[in-house]
Amino acid sequence: MKYFIAADHAGVDFKSIVKEMFENLGHEVIDLGPTNKDRVDYPDFAAKLCKEVLKNKDSKGILICGSGIGMSMAANKFDGIRAALCHNEYSAQMAREHNDANVICLGERVSGLGILETIIKTWDKTSFANGRHEGRVEKINALYQSCRA
Numbered sequence: 001m002k003y004f005i006a007a008d009h010a011g012v013d014f015k016s017i018v019k020e021m022f023e024n025l026g027h028e029v030i031d032l033g034p035t036n037k038d039r040v041d042y043p044d045f046a047a048k049l050c051k052e053v054l055k056n057k058d059s060k061g062i063l064i065c066g067s068g069i070g071m072s073m074a075a076n077k078f079d080g081i082r083a084a085l086c087h088n089e090y091s092a093q094m095a096r097e098h099n100d101a102n103v104i105c106l107g108e109r110v111s112g113l114g115i116l117e118t119i120i121k122t123w124d125k126t127s128f129a130n131g132r133h134e135g136r137v138e139k140i141n142a143l144y145q146s147c148r149a
Helices: 012-024 042-055 069-075 089-097 113-125 132-148
Strands: 002-007 028-031 060-065 083-085 103-107
Touching (some): 002 012, 002 042, 012 028, 012 060, 012 113, 042 069, 060 069, 089 113
Parallel strands (some): 060 103, 083 103
């Protein structure tokens, strides 16, 4: 699986750790920045990542900021992106299994390394369940168009 990863200044430290974790699971991870802790605006990096995920079929994204909230809000403005803020194993599992999330959002200031590893392993091993969830995901996708009308 190809992953794109990006952060803001509050997520830079976790970004390198998370990148390595996904690579150790056998994934290709493309770092979209930033490379230091100089102040940046998370919507800019969320947009950069979402555009890459949408251009690269079957890829996924990883966004990291202080809480994960801002990144998830910005990412979900993109038609075709289903970004999920995951602070624990259960939210990671449900995001993939029930919502077919294609972007995981993490908060460096709210998750420790132990829980981070659990979140990533759960996200990685969980697949979309299809079935009754397909119609719900289709409705999520349709909301973007209905809100633009």
